[in-house]
Amino acid sequence: MSNVQIMTGNQAAAIGVKLSNVQVISAYPITPQTSLTEAISQFVEGGELKAEYIRVESEHSVLAVCISASAVGARVFTSTSSHGLLYMHEQLHWAAGSRLPIVMCCVNRGVGAPWSIFNDQQDSVAQRDTGWIQIYCRNNQEIIDTLIQAYRIAEAVYVPVMVCYDGFVLSHTMMPVEVPDADLVKDFLPPYKPHMILSPEDPRNINPVIFPWRRQDPEGVLRDGYMELRYKLQKATEGARDIIVATNRAYTEVFGRDHGGMLWTYRADDAEVILTAMGSLASEATVAADMLREREIKAGVVGIRVFRPFPKEEVREVFGNRCAIFVFEKDISYGYEGALCSDLKAAFYGTGSRAPIHNYIVGLGGRDVKARELAEATLSSLEAIASGTTEPETTWLNCDTYLPGSEVRGQGLGDRRQEEKCRINYSRSIKKNICCRGTGPARGVASP
Amino acid sequence: MQEVIWHGRGGQGVVVAAQILAESAYLQGFKGVTSAPTFGPERRGAPLTASTRIANEPIRMFSQIERADIAVVLDASLLEVVDILASLKEGGLIIINTQLKADEVEIGGCYGIAAVDAVAIALKHRLIKEGAPIVNTPLLGAFARAGDLVSLEYIEKGLRWKLSGGAATANILALNAAFEETTIKNKS
CATH class of the missing domain: 3.40.50.970 (Thiamin diphosphate (ThDP)-binding fold, Pyr/PP domains)
Known part of the structure; x- marks a missing residue:
């Protein structure tokens, strides 16, 4: 019932x-x-x-x-x-x-x-x-x-x-x-x-100081050293x-409820463009995918459910040979990029995948992230890819990226006109461009 | 999907009203309902909002509402403090707790208006908490009347789900009174 x-x-x-x-x-x-x-x-x-x-x-x-x-x-x-x-x-x-x-x-x-x-x-x-x-x-x-x-x-x-x-x-x-x-x-x-079970009837010493090398216990049995224990945890x-x-x-x-094991997908089967994220943001992205589909962009979502252990095999299989991958995440590894984005790129290494991957840092400190904004960011990225930019800097969505002393204004609040342009310019021809440019000839297709 | 935004002041039962509406809508058969408070700290008397989303399919969107289909205003003084119309769709419905009739309310623009004297109804039915009239229940009655979304029958069920005994009885009387007394002016 x-x-x-x-x-x-x-x-x-x-x-x-x-x-x-x-x-x-x-x-x-x-x-x-x-x-x-x-x-x-x-x-x-x-x-x-x-x-x-x-x-x-x-x-x-x-x-x-x-x-x-x-x-x-x-x-x-x-x-x-x-x-x-x-x-x-x-x-x-x-x-x-x-x-x-x-x-x-x-x-x-x-x-x-x-x-x-x-x-x-x-x-x-x-x-x-x-x-x-x-x-x-x-x-x-x-x-x-x-x-x-x-x-x-x-x-x-x-x-x-x-x-x-x-x-x-x-x-x-x-x-x-x-x-x-x-x-x-x-x-x-x-x-x-x-x-x-640790109990007074069967006293044991748990986690004593351990040496770099393997050692015999009092009974003469050779026991694990620190590295063996770490290897076992890994x-x-x-x-x-x-x-x-x-x-x-x-x-x-x-x-009767399937939450997807290591990851889940939404409208991904025929998707050329994949939006990926973790948690409620990935749910929001499914609405963005619907919006993009209404504009004849074949978008789908991969929701990363398990971040550790990282779903390397699943990721390789499900992302396959897509035209473009957009990673939205609510974290930043300072001095590099979003942690999820790095891990995804690492998983693709060696598969021959040449799909452009754009990283968006979003929603830090509770800044609201709307499906509409995810869809607009996707359009903006597709535009950038079509115009030849395959590896842009990590984008901070909905963030005023003006730095004092710098004349450069990035994406976000300061650049409404750019977003507007992207919304207008997306067309079938651009989409075609992306697919050719993004994945190249069909060699080294991602292994299943 | 229909989006409802609730404007009130801390302590007026804004969050609870948003919840009861979500529960009532679910009971009525909408598979997708969510209700959420304004995220963050809350203060008694300070303006705040809550939201309810209602849809036929499970809801996958948890961001804050940009432009609601319906705005419910628990405290008319907020109209002068908060830009309530900015978060309402053009042609949307605004339901206000006021002594005025719907056609006496001046807000400009192209909106449907529903008006109910929630304070009078709450006082009449002795819905008083910590010295203040409980206005959220009468506004749910006005919502049932004007919203064309969740029926009075199911909002009653939602209230019974939430409340028990004497509290339920008084609230349901107030709910029905508000339903009867609500005046409506369709968008011009």
Whole structure:
């Protein structure tokens, strides 16, 4: 029986935690915390969720509590945002290095300075290399479903999972969400059975100082050194790909909702132009694709659901031999470009793909990103490609890029006329040009 | 897709009204509904907005509304403070809490106008919270009458979904009274 409720992303996440029968929740309750942990505290207080709720004085301690509780065999949860996540940074490495299946929500928000409480994805993208699996949700239904999947993934590969969703844009927007049946969730996600439990009856030393070389333990068994342990974490995270895909498939069979495994596509089959993004921005891009299709531009969307492990094979397969690829992202790797764009380009290396890739930095610190703007940016890029510019600088969308002392005004607020021109000039002939110029002769087509 | 923007002041129930409308629309059979507050901090008495999107298919767009089909104004004094018409489509509908009748409201431009004295209706039905009349429910009644989108029957259901017992009864009486008393002037 369907049980649809209209709820915010934070409510959806809280119900996902409840359905996952989490045993220990730790949280720092003040800014930048969200109503998610408030809702969970009500479940615990009201007896709906039989769990220990541990409030502590900082996010650093929060994750220390989660690590300890997970080490003694509990299914644990926490959530945070922006500076809370940054403050956890050290413990993120400890959680992953300890191979503990902790699940947390990152309600994506910008980071200071200057101070911001608004949405972007700089917080979680900046934690890319901590050894956590990262999954980005495009709507509130996906949040509740992904949380349940996250525990099954984490407990299968012993790698922690960060479920990321956009602050305010999803966390505070209400929409219909089908709440999965609790008994079905229980079958899908049985109680956590740890491979090892730290207990006074079986005392062990976990994570002692480790030397660069491999060493014998007191029983004379040769044990892993630091590099072997790091290699195993890398292999487990890479290998999580199959588990993520299989978990999504199993979830689809039981609950009838398919969120795409590593990535999802929209109108991409015959698309010549691909817009790609993570989270709610990718959902917004699907509307932009519709707008572009109305103008006879064959546009489609690839939504990157899992950022780590990076869906290299899927990306190679799905992007194939397109005419142009536009990457929209709410983060910036200072001194280079958007992190997603770099990773995508790296995945294409060696495939022979010569499709121009344009990178757009959008929505930092909560600046609204509209489907119309994504469509206009696409038109503007197509125009640039048609006129021979195949690798422009990263564009900051909707940003006044005037720098004092410089006479150059870039894209964005300062350059309305340029946008107008692009809107008018797009035509079939330009499109033809792009396809010829962009991909070249059909040699070295992207391998499937 | 129909986009509704709610203008009010912090504490007037703007966000809750946007939610109830979304829930009512869903109950009526619209598969796509969203409601969102203004993102960011909120202050009592300060102008703020909330939004509701209603569509036949699930909604994939979460950016802020640029130009709404319908604007609901919970506090007529905002017309002098906020450029409400700037966020309303040409030919759109504006629903205002005012003592004036719809054809007495002067806003210029080409808009449909609906007017209801939400304060009087709230006071009459003792919908008072922290000393202030609860005007969001009467405006939902005016919305049912003038909006031609979500019916009175389903807004009643939406209210019952949200409220219980005595609160539901008083709110539904006020909702119906507002539905009856709303005056409408079609766009000229």
